[in-house]
Amino acid sequence: MRVSRKLVLLVLMLFALGVLAGCSSKQEGGDKAGGDKAAVETIPVGINVELSGDLASYGSNSRNGMVLAIEEINQAGGVLGKELKAIERDCQSKPDEAMNNSAALVGEKVIAQLGPLTSGAVAGSTPVMMQNKTPLIAPAATAENVTVEEKTGKTLDYIFRVCYLDADQAKRMAEFALNDLKVKNAVIFGSTSDDYAKGLAKYFEEAFIAGGGEIVAKEGYVNGDKDFKATLTKLRSKNPEFIYVPGYYTEVALLIKQARDLDIKVPIGGGDGWDSPDMVKVAGVEALNNTYFANHYSVEDPSPTISSFVKAYEAKYKKLPDSFAALGYDSAKILAQAINDAGEADPAKVAQALAQIKDFPGITGTMSINEKHNPVKKIVVIEYKDGKLVSR
């Protein structure tokens, strides 16, 4: 009995150690991006993203973008003569943890919070940010009700985002098909397993019909499907001029390959779920010709701002920045701009300045924040041309 009591003590001490370790290193964690000059006055910026859980890869890329932006801002002299200091928190892809983190960040008097990525986690943070009058910039939350109050439709004063909405990208693709590709009818063949693809299909249909086009057939697949030939054969009989495939690259790549095998040569379009280096690997260079997708930005865009961002990111993290990295980068940069505009590091004034942002030159497009706190920007359509990404 005495032995086991000692062991209980041991375990309890382990617990205590763990808690202490967590507390003491918490303070060190913050300085990673802020530089080591303690003498310089700093403005704390909260980063609250998915560093573990289902969306860890997206979250950490986004965080990398944010940290890179903050480093660049500090190297260029900071904002208002002060350095930005990142305080990182992991929301584990959960709304309740996101809220918990926001409360902790607000307690550390951050000027604003960047992240989380998903709409659900942003919704968890929202009440805390609203209560404490501190702005939140969501890099990639695409649900319509993120920036507005659910019941009244009123814009939430402190919640902003830098990504386009799903309705916008579907509309852009519909317009691109109608105006640039000059097609008159289309079929939709998308995933029915998630809200993202279902939403895109719905918005595309609305915009395409509104633009004078005709949807001749609608088909669906389930995430995880490997064989699309039966449905594709059926669609081929309708002689469509365009195929819209909202979904993720895992299925889309196979689908496109099989479509081309079946001699379906018409243009195929989709959304940002296509964005992956695996597309070319799976579908092949040949099959991807004459396919287009709407995206946040193109990593191969030759413009100087984008290429210097890509270079800096690659040098620091040894990989190419994806859309989440670019959006994270933009969210930090737009915050710096707003702090400068506000003229003082006061969260409420920064929120007002954010709402007034006009023609901000971001990686993901030149954007202005509209009255619903969504960015208005030109969405890039990317064409696969012999395995290369070409912006249209």
Added chain:
Amino acid sequence: MEKKRFVPRSFLIEVLVLAGIFTLVQYLIVSGLLNEYYQINLSAMCINIILAVSLNLINGFTGQLSLGHAGFMAVGAYAAVVVTTIYSQSFILGLLAACLAAGLAGLIIGVPTLRLKGDYLAIATLGFGEIIRVILQNIDFIGGPAGILGIPRYSTWPWLFGLTIFTIVIIANLINSSYGRAIISVREDEVASELMGINTTNYKVLAFVIGALFAGLAGALYAHYFYIIKPSTFNFLKSFDILVIVVLGGLGSTTGAVIAAIFVTMLTAALQTFPAIRMVLYAVILVVVMVYRPQGLMGNKEWGRRTFGRIWGEKNEPLANK
């Protein structure tokens, strides 16, 4: 020997201590000394205690390995939110709806599955939890995969504290009643207790339904604290989190469940910035506890039996102990 009193002195002391804790925290909140971050973790602590204590009734005292606790929590959370947010009724009605719905779900799932034993029951309840989540995901009325936003924050400290104590008192008293003895006898030896004339299925279902009911209560409190619920919050990892607390505290010890719930919540909060270390540390602690103390931190011992285990009833025998 203690002189027989109508109300034992130690009972009074424990009530005073609890009242003291409650008043102190309430004062700190009202005066603004306790910032929001600590308040959130305190609330999470209360919710975890309710979940752990109720799962402990099923897993620890009845000896039935259930992995579907998050499912019942989800039923309770959604039932309460439908009542308070969609139909704009009062919080009390929401809580009642949550308990009823989760208890009913416990009954529906318990009657067929509790005839199974060991692994089979674990798999069946695991499956059930996932079924609930998938069903919730596909009902558009309650938001589908995106869930429900903008839930009013009704779960204040008095509610959380009161209902946590309520849960502990009810479950500890249940364990110390004749029902509790029957329930424990099922855990110790099902065949022997059946020979003694105990309807084991009945008692298993009873414990299961009560456990589910309190999980539903915790779900309702959770939903009205964190403003948003969505099906993916209640996946099987959530069930696993609760199970970890129960195993850590000691299967069959309400005190252990409470202490472990407090520890785990604090640990999670402290290690928030270090997700990788947190998971490793979790695992290390579990392994260490299981190797050196397979019965959990508290084994099946209890503290404070006077208050929690004996508001009514006879001499204070530790019934939960073998």
